[in-house]
Amino acid sequence: VLSSAMLLTAFGVLPVATAFFTAAILMILFGALSLREAYDAVDWPILVMLGALIPVSEAMRTTGGADLIAGWLSQLASTLPAYGALALIMVAVLAVTPFLNNAATVLVMAPIAATFAGQLGYKPDAFLMAVAVGAACDFLTPIGHQCNTLVMGPGGYRFGDYWRLGLPLSILVLVLGVPLILLVWPLV
Structure with a gap:
């Protein structure tokens, strides 16, 4: 997910904020990060x-x-x-x-x-x-x-x-x- 976000940003497909916000949402949806862990990390x-x-x-x-x-x-x-x-x-x-x-x-x-x-x-x-x-x-x-x-x-x-x-x-x-x-x- 991180690599995809970096590549999308590097090649100008998505702006930085959009790519990494989407990556964060995908990490939660895939279960790699719980919603509580994401909230605590802020x-x-x-x-x-x-x-x-x-x-x-x-x-x-x-x-x-x-x-x-x-x-x-x-x-x-x-x-x-x-x-x-x-x-x-x-x-x-x-x-x-x-x-x-x-x-x-x-x-x-x-x-x-x-x-x-x-x-x-x-x-x-x-x-x-x-x-x-x-x-x-x-x-x-x-x-x-x-x-x-x-x-x-x-x-x-x-x-x-x-x-x-x-x-x-x-x-x-x-x-x-x-x-x-x-x-x-x-x-x-």
């Missing part, structure tokens, strides 16, 4: 948080909040080359994602990044990819990503342990991520 606090942040993201976009923040970033980036502007947005995302969930960070930062790119005269693709990469690479705290939280107890880690290894990893993501993003998604 991470309700994350779902509620994302549901609450979708209107916040939309409000930031429609009220001009995204324009305001993007304007501040644009002033900072006005003297930077293109790769510096892209690095700036990635640094902003890397700074926000340790304190929000990674998906919530994308909801909040994507409109800012798109507006920022437009104000600088660039296509938004690279900037949106920088948001995705930066939000996915939270290594600085145990609360920004559920995987970080899950290993904290069994690994015997303390809160302060994360930034010691996470900071060099974040710098590596920035140093490698920006040129690779520009290689695939040109700004103009």
Whole structure:
């Protein structure tokens, strides 16, 4: 079922959400997963948080909040080359994602990044990819990503342990991520 959903998505037959929702329903119908197990597997606090942040993201976009923040970033980036502007947005995302969930960070930062790119005269693709990469690479705290939280107890880690290894990893993501993003998604 999983392979079929992946293939249908990969070949563009179905959108991602439709393919994987159908796969989940089929898993229940085939008896591979009980309805109770499916219900228990849902991470309700994350779902509620994302549901609450979708209107916040939309409000930031429609009220001009995204324009305001993007304007501040644009002033900072006005003297930077293109790769510096892209690095700036990635640094902003890397700074926000340790304190929000990674998906919530994308909801909040994507409109800012798109507006920022437009104000600088660039296509938004690279900037949106920088948001995705930066939000996915939270290594600085145990609360920004559920995987970080899950290993904290069994690994015997303390809160302060994360930034010691996470900071060099974040710098590596920035140093490698920006040129690779520009290689695939040109700004103009």
